[in-house]
Amino acid sequence: MERFTLVEGLFLYPTPAGAYYAVAYPDSDKPRRFLLRLLQQAQTPALALPPLQSLMEIEDEQKALEMLLHCQKLGWVQGVDTPLQAPAGALEDVLPGLLAAISESGKVLLADDQGFYLACSGFPHETAEELSALSAELATVHKRRSGLLSNNMGIASHAWAIVDAFGASQIGFWPIFVGGRRFVLAIAGTPHFNQAEFVSLAWILTTRYVKKGD
Numbered sequence: 379m380e381r382f383t384l385v386e387g388l389f390l391y392p393t394p395a396g397a398y399y400a401v402a403y404p405d406s407d408k409p410r411r412f413l414l415r416l417l418q419q420a421q422t423p424a425l426a427l428p429p430l431q432s433l434m435e436i437e438d439e440q441k442a443l444e445m446l447l448h449c450q451k452l453g454w455v456q457g458v459d460t461p462l463q464a465p466a467g468a469l470e471d472v473l474p475g476l477l478a479a480i481s482e483s484g485k486v487l488l489a490d491d492q493g494f495y496l497a498c499s500g501f502p503h504e505t506a507e508e509l510s511a512l513s514a515e516l517a518t519v520h521k522r523r524s525g526l527l528s529n530n531m532g533i534a535s536h537a538w539a540i541v542d543a544f545g546a547s548q549i550g551f552w553p554i555f556v557g558g559r560r561f562v563l564a565i566a567g568t569p570h571f572n573q574a575e576f577v578s579l580a581w582i583l584t585t586r587y588v589k590k591g592d
Contacts, residue, residue, distance in 0.1 A: 392581075396454030403534070422461050464582065480573055513564055556588055
């Protein structure tokens with residue numbers, strides 16, 4: 379059996395792809411629970427077996443290392459040289475800057491499951507209100523037709539978009555699931571989920587809305 383060792387002196391941090399995998403779906407599996415627990419930490423944990431096993435809830439050292447390797451191969455986790463702190467401050471102060479960075483157009487809003495927006499970048503207030511209400515209506519449609527989309531057609535995504543003649547998204551609605559809550563990112567144009575700001579967005583929402591132990 380192949381044996382693995384950890385690189386010393388690093389701190390464990392989700393990649394943008396890992397943060398997206400953690401929050402883009404409501405269903406749970408071991409890697410997703412691990413990534414969510416990683417996003418619940420106030421500071422990036424040291425890359426060492428005891429904290430790794432605790433985050434994964436795996437007692438066997440080899441199995442914990444195997445899961446870490448699995449997540450690393452999929453590009454979900456990375457090692458950073460210095461510890462990072464979870465984003466701090468009031469959501470209304472922190473979120474607009476994070477949102478602006480994850481869209482090519484800079485037009486993004488974050489809405490809750492009731493159709494009210496929590497933060498916005500680039501959209502006028504009235505537009506943000508209407509888009510937030512639309513996001514809640516789309517969530518109802520998706521829930522009603524999820525059997526067709528997921529079971530019959532094999533489409534796992536919960537995102538919806540209004541597209542142009544070339545199939546490019548003009549406005550997309552991307553759900554984020556944290557702590558039993560459903561939020562939606564409404565993004566004009568091309569989303570940029572491959573940014574560090576998306577990790578920070580997932581991190582701040584998870585630390586605020588997921589209870590320890592969930």
